[in-house]
Amino acid sequence: MEMNDGVAERDSEKRKEVMRSDSKEGLEPGANYRAYPKPLAKYEDVVADPELFKDTLMKLHAEMGTKFMVPIIGGKGLDLHRLFVEVTSRGGIEKVIAERRWREVTAAFSFPSTATNASFVLRKYYLSLLQHYEQIYLFGSQGWNLPNVPSNTSLTTSVSSQKLVEPVKSHPEAQAALHKRRRNSGSSPTYPPVVGVIDGKFEHGYFVTVTVGSEKLKGVLYHISDQAPWPLVCADESNLRSPRQRRCRKKLSMLDPNHPKPNRSGYNFFFAEQHARLKPLHPGRDREISRIIGVRWNGLTETEKAVYQERGLKDKERYKNEMAVYNERVKAGQHTNLSPIQQLPVQPMMAGQTDTKSEKVDNDVNVTDEDCFSSDDSDSDGESSHDDSEMGRSLDRSAIESTCLAETLKEEDRFELRRREDEKLGNGA
DNA sequence: AGACAGCCGGAATGTGTCTA
């Protein structure tokens, strides 16, 4: 087995710590609370001894009254011990899913090429056969809540235990599927508003107080990723290198619809104009269009360029003025839509899920921090490359009911109109 | 690094159907 993943090991230890401390005060036994059987061995022991693993796993299923069998994949019995080791050595099922490492896990089994959906099947079996086992032996969890409890009312439980409330729904794909179904059905459940306040921070997460409707709950948001614990913060912009991180930065600038749109250069205006002209002539050949525009730009005389550069200068001036007004507003403490992080609506989320594309999917009403701040994923991020059509799709998909995003869009629309008017004025002049 | 545009293709995942 490869427990050479020191980071994963440390993560496990930290998760255990959180679970332990949390289980003392956070996971309050309720009507749906079920205590786990005591572990019969240490995690290290079951990892080292496949027989002990099998024995303890069967006993667990017997005690919990759940069905246990060795699944057949690709004509062979699935090595559950290996599956358990592969997954837990990567930090557990949640982390594997969140970090999209199922492929790695699947690769460890050398399934025949005919088993095309092996990773999907592996995950299915892990969830049904090993998830509780993982909770007990890896995380030291002492209990869990039965499904049917509205998941959004259970942030009082630890993050890890909360994910057990509706384990299937907690996973990105399942959430995506869920959302898909919701989209198809055209209906969505309504949840009470959830507002979270960060009480404190520790190395791998935050202590939070969450108000769910009229209920005040305390809990832990645990980030198990090796990356920055709060991807939306992007505090250190010097580290913003990858496109994903760049998008975080853009996202932040997009957050506040009152933030002036950065000025565009003369070339930007030229590009937009030429693109609109060339698009019908070269459908589906955008890269070529870009290249042509570049050639054309270089072929312009200084006088011709000056026309666009003048527009660029005007836009620069516009940006300068708007920024001055904006900065004054910020100084005066007037509203920008950029809420202090402590006041952000917080979606109950599971450990390691801060970077998954689907968590907001699970939230049809409330706005998650992801909706507004995600550095990643979420096609609603308004990435330049997925502009209008993508935005429309994403709205349709997930955020149409999101107050924050809807407001943001309204503001953006207004601003866009303003921008276009400016442009017209620029053209007229 | 991000602004402008938006399609392409790979990867991951979901879903439906067929077979033993």
Add this chain to the structure above:
DNA sequence: TAGACACATTCCGGCTGTCT
């Protein structure tokens, strides 16, 4: 009913160029 398979869907980075 589980497994295998094919197809559909979704996501996201990359690509083009130049400028600020």
